[in-house]
Amino acid sequence: MPYLSKIALNPRRRGAVALLANPHCLHAAVMNGLAHQPVTERVLWRLETNTPHRAEILVLTQSRPSWQGLVEDAGWPGADGGEPLIADYSPLLHRVVEEQEFAFRLTANPVQSVLQPSKPSPEQNRRLAAPADGRRWPRGVRVAHRTTAQQLDWLFRQAKRHGFTIPPVDPAAAPAPGLEPDTPPVPAPAVSLVSRDILRFRKKQNGPRVTISTATFQGRLRVTDAEALRTALLNGIGPAKGYGQGLLTLAPVPAAVPRA
C-alpha cells in the first residue's frame, strides 16, 4: 500500500542545512526512513518550493515509513506542526478515472538523449565509440532541456505517454473589455513553469560533480488513460528520481473565480 508523507524541516538546524544543500544527502535521509534495508522499492520524493518560509519534503513510499530519525536530526521534534504527515495514497489511485480533471505539480529533470553531443567528456566518448552488447548503436548521452519551450514540449510528450493531457486554459480568463483581438486567440494549455533550477552537488567530497537541470510544472491535467496515470503516479516521470525529481502529485482543481 503506497503512502504519501510530508515532513517539515527546520532550516535553522545544521542537520537540515546539510540536507537542503545536497540532494544526495537528502536522498540518503529519505531512504533511512524505510524499515526494509537495503531499499529495493521505488521511492519518490520532492523538496516543496511553493512555501517560501518552510522547507518541506514530500515522499511517496510503498511501505509505511517512519520519519522519527529525520525529524530528530533536522525537523521540529515534538513541536506543533512539526509532526510529519503520513497518509494512505490508495484513495487517490481509486479516484483516477478517465476524463477527470486534477490540478497537478511535477518537479522533473527534462532531458533528451543525443548521439552527437557538442562537448562529450572522455567517458562519454568511450561509451559512444563502443555500443553495448547486442546493440547496433550506442546509447545516447543525456542532455538537459534548458529552455522553457523545450521543457514544456518535454512535458507534453511525457503527458501523452503517461495517460493524461493538459487541457486549454479556462475560457473565463477573457481579455479586458475593449481589448478583444481581431483573430480569436489560440487557447494556451493550462500549465505554467513555476520554477526552474540547476542542481549542482557532489556525491562525496572531491567526487565527480552531478548537475541536474530541473523544472517545476504546475497546472491542470485531464486523465486519458487511468492505468497509465496510476503507474506514473507510483513510478514517477523522467530521470533523476533519486534526487527528488519526477514525483507527480494531484490536487483538487481550484474553484474558478466567480463572475459577476
Place this chain on the structure above:
Amino acid sequence: MTDQAILVLRLAAPLQSWGGPSRYNRRETLPQPTKSGVLGLLAAAEGRPREASIADLVDLDMGVRVDQPGTLLRDYHTVSDHRGLALPSAKVDGKRVQKRTTPAKYTGVTQRYYLQDAVFVVALRGSAPLLAGLERAVRHPAFPLSLGRRSCPPTGRVSLGLHHDADLTAVLGTVPWEAAEHHRRRIRGSEVTLEATVEDPAGEVLAADVPDTYDLKTGTAFGQRAVRHLWVRIPTGHDAANSGDSPASPASDIPAAGADPGHDPFALLGW
C-alpha cells in the same frame, strides 16, 4: 432636519486627474477626488461662470468611497507653438503682453499624472433644495462635465440620485458597489472592504483642497478641511458558496490550517 439631503455621484472614466494644489510643469493627481474638483464639476453642470460665487457649494460636506482604485498613468507632454515661434515667457511688456523667452525656448515639457480606470462614489450632504437643483443640473449639464481636467469626461451615469438625510458614512455603506466587471472578477468573497474619506470636523487629517473661487484672473487659493479615513464593507454580489470564504463551501473537505492554497497533494487523500 428634513431640509438636509444627500446627493450621490458616480465618478468613473478611462482617465481622471484630481490635481489639488499641484503647481508648475508637474501636474500630479491625488488618489481620490478633491473637493475642488467635485465642486467644479457641479458648478459646470449648473452653468455658473468662472467668476460666480461658490460659497453655497463650499458648505456641502463630502464623502468619497474608492470602489475601484485604478492605476497611475504618467503622461510625458510637450508644448510648442505651431508657427515655430519661441514660447512666451512669464514676463510682460508695457502693454501687459507676454514677452518671448530669451534665450528662445521652443518646447515646454510637462508631466501630467492621471488615474486610469478608477471608479469613485461621492456623497454630498447639504440643503435639500440646493442638492435637488444640482442633481437636475448633473443630468442636464450646461457645460460639459469633466473629472478633474477638461480632457477627462466621465463615462456612464454621473448621478446616482438623491438620498434622505443620513450620516455620510451610512450612505457610503449602502450604495451598491460600482466597480467594473473585470474588477469584480478579481475580488473573491461575498464582501469587499473599500477605502473611504469623509469630511468630519473631528477628523485628524487635513486636506487642502477647498477652493475659494474658480476665477482665472485671481486664481484659486485652497483652504483646508478636516477629513477622516475609514473602511467600508459592502457586499460584492458574488455567491457566498462559490467564493470559498464560507465554512459551508463545497470545498470544505480540504484541510485549511497551514495548507498551501496553490497545491495540496493531501486534499484528495480523504482525511
